Amino acid sequence: MNPPPSPSPAALGDATDEPAERSGRGGVRGGRKQDRSRDADILDATLEVLADVGFAGLTMDLVAQTAHAGKATLYRRWPSKSELIIDAVGHLKRTQVDVEHLPDTGTLRSDLLALFKEQSPDEAEQRIRAVAGVMSLISHDRSFGDAAHSVLVEPWADAHYILMKRAVDRGEIPADADIHSVCQVAPTMAAYRALVQRKPFDLKFLLSMIDGVILPALADS
Amino acid sequence: MNPPPSPSPAALGDATDEPAERSGRGGVRGGRKQDRSRDADILDATLEVLADVGFAGLTMDLVAQTAHAGKATLYRRWPSKSELIIDAVGHLKRTQVDVEHLPDTGTLRSDLLALFKEQSPDEAEQRIRAVAGVMSLISHDRSFGDAAHSVLVEPWADAHYILMKRAVDRGEIPADADIHSVCQVAPTMAAYRALVQRKPFDLKFLLSMIDGVILPALADS
Amino acid sequence: MNPPPSPSPAALGDATDEPAERSGRGGVRGGRKQDRSRDADILDATLEVLADVGFAGLTMDLVAQTAHAGKATLYRRWPSKSELIIDAVGHLKRTQVDVEHLPDTGTLRSDLLALFKEQSPDEAEQRIRAVAGVMSLISHDRSFGDAAHSVLVEPWADAHYILMKRAVDRGEIPADADIHSVCQVAPTMAAYRALVQRKPFDLKFLLSMIDGVILPALADS
């Protein structure tokens, strides 16, 4: 549903795709290759530091030290602290919803509830705190919003979409329901709650969404 | 529905509540009074700088210079940069929704559309840009989220609530609909769009909300 | 004999001698004064650090920390590390030869020897090590050579000059001797030994100078 949002420092790779364009005399162009395995180390270190000391306490020196890297290595890959953090947040996405093993209880309502209960509160908390801690970056870099969205909302909207599609397939809800719009509601409002209001996405709120908005919106007219 | 969100520089008031504690002889307490007219100048300067260089480029020195004030004058009124900016955002005129003169066209759908078309796109844009520009503060100061919420979402949720209540009253929608939950949907998702995704809250999106979520959710079951 | 070689950060003081030249509206021009007492603190800290860790180990952060100052305070006064160190070396000069109390033994030879023995070997060693440790700066800044010269050679040349003048006055050496040239010999060669060859300025070398060069050059022709 959402294409992989080109995550990482691409500029360098692109530039070296074209060898021997220096001068007419043959293009010697050697040199040690950039060790791309450092990328992941650095991004992991960034997330670790973020979790440890928060955004306010994150410094490039600390990241470099944690990743056992030189600052120059960081700046060779990312032009600024902001870009590094944005990439690191984009790196979070892998740990998310397992679309292959969604709950299948027979009714949409219990499916949605099961999906909510399935996730580890700790992991969710950590993910939200990481993203919330760096909301600062929204004003620095437009693309941060996309990264945050793709981490916090899209996977859940996808999951909701699948659950609703199944409900349509088994005739639980009418085929003409706008499940594309409805599947966005709970994940988006949960993210807003977490990021802006800093209130937990708890069961009470989820129930008000499911029983007050989602299921009524999908019911037979 | 929402209490007036305590808007202003509180630190000072607290400090000056207790004068004359210097010597025992009865309150020597003299000296020049704080010139409260500077408050507005400084807040205006803050907003001006925010508009000019954005949050990332905003410095206290720059605000002081723009307001033709000394830095000490700023810190005498606000304890930190964050608090100043939060106050400045709270200073944005809250004249968004005139609850006394909401549209009344006969159907909920056209009421909602009329409410949307009523607002000046320019003012809305400015308000959103100002708030979005300082989303940074969310990670610094918890209360900023509340300020943003009360500026961007609450007035609209209130308006939606009133319109839906009217629809209930005239029998257009069933009395047992959870209008309290539904009235949050469009304003919240619009704010999320504006703040996180930085996409405009346009008619197309509004229609998908109204026709895909809100009206179905409020229809007879 | 040698005029005080304008030692210190003068640029600022000069600039602020002329008030009210900002704009036509009156020249408000307030602001905290630069605390000149920090100058000496910082120079002392610089010399202390130099003595402790040597030139190679001297960093601006360390100087700032030792002086309990911010780095900005250092850079407000000196434009670079080199300039600071040069000034610090120029600051050494006060501890030197006491021209008022030169030895007076009756003969030039024993006067010169007494002058040599008078000085504390420790202080001399410290002074030489400080200067030698920062000879690096010679290639950075031309004026460093002057500072080193005025610290290491001029006071001694002055002293030698006075001793030789006395010898002329009492008829020990002829009046037409070029004491102005000869008084430079021992101090200059001692400095060269100390700075370039890193050999001590010991008694053996002094005697070879006095008996091999200075006294013969001043003897009756």
Add this chain to the structure above:
Amino acid sequence: MNPPPSPSPAALGDATDEPAERSGRGGVRGGRKQDRSRDADILDATLEVLADVGFAGLTMDLVAQTAHAGKATLYRRWPSKSELIIDAVGHLKRTQVDVEHLPDTGTLRSDLLALFKEQSPDEAEQRIRAVAGVMSLISHDRSFGDAAHSVLVEPWADAHYILMKRAVDRGEIPADADIHSVCQVAPTMAAYRALVQRKPFDLKFLLSMIDGVILPALADS
């Protein structure tokens, strides 16, 4: 008088003196030989860079680039930047004084003047600038002082010694004069002038030395 100052890259030789310690089976030791012709290229490049940007602006990357060499090639030959520069200075052609063809005009005074006028001002200037430019190294490496001394002072002191010995031989000056000490005076003070004070070693100064110090010191007592 002065032994040839061991000029060159020793580290390599030492390293290759002990081959075949890898495995027990008898010294597999093959491989390409070090291309010693690069040595001179690199030293020349070092001197070129020194002349261009001075010691302060000299970086190993710049030398490598100028010599069209890799940095590893530099460090394979010299263990540090200092050592490279010292070697480069030692590489300066030592063809200053032709001991076989010293002037012989009949008097010591005109011999000394002739020796001074003989040298090309340009070459002398270049040599002094090169050495002065790297005086920095004195604080890093003790042996640099010896290198500078042997380039700038010793050849001239040797020459002066020979001229004075001749003057003794032909009876111009007494045999008991300490010509060993006196022959050091002018060369040393000239070097000090050039290195520390950065003043030229001009005729005026030379005359003050010859007529004010050297000749009086060597005159009959």
Add this chain to the structure above:
DNA sequence: GCCTAACCGAGACGGTACGTCCGGTCTTTTT
């Protein structure tokens, strides 16, 4: 002629210091 090891240019790497900038406090002078 082929294999192997050390060489070579190029440049990424870890580490450290530089000089700049900014937040929040304190000082000087004026009102």
Add this chain to the structure above:
DNA sequence: AAAAAGACCGGACGTACCGTCTCGGTTAGGC
């Protein structure tokens, strides 16, 4: 005592450079 101006401390930023290590490729030897 509050105001404007700006110096002050502390600490992070992004850059530059040293000395090491890695890359792909080249050049001697020994077989």
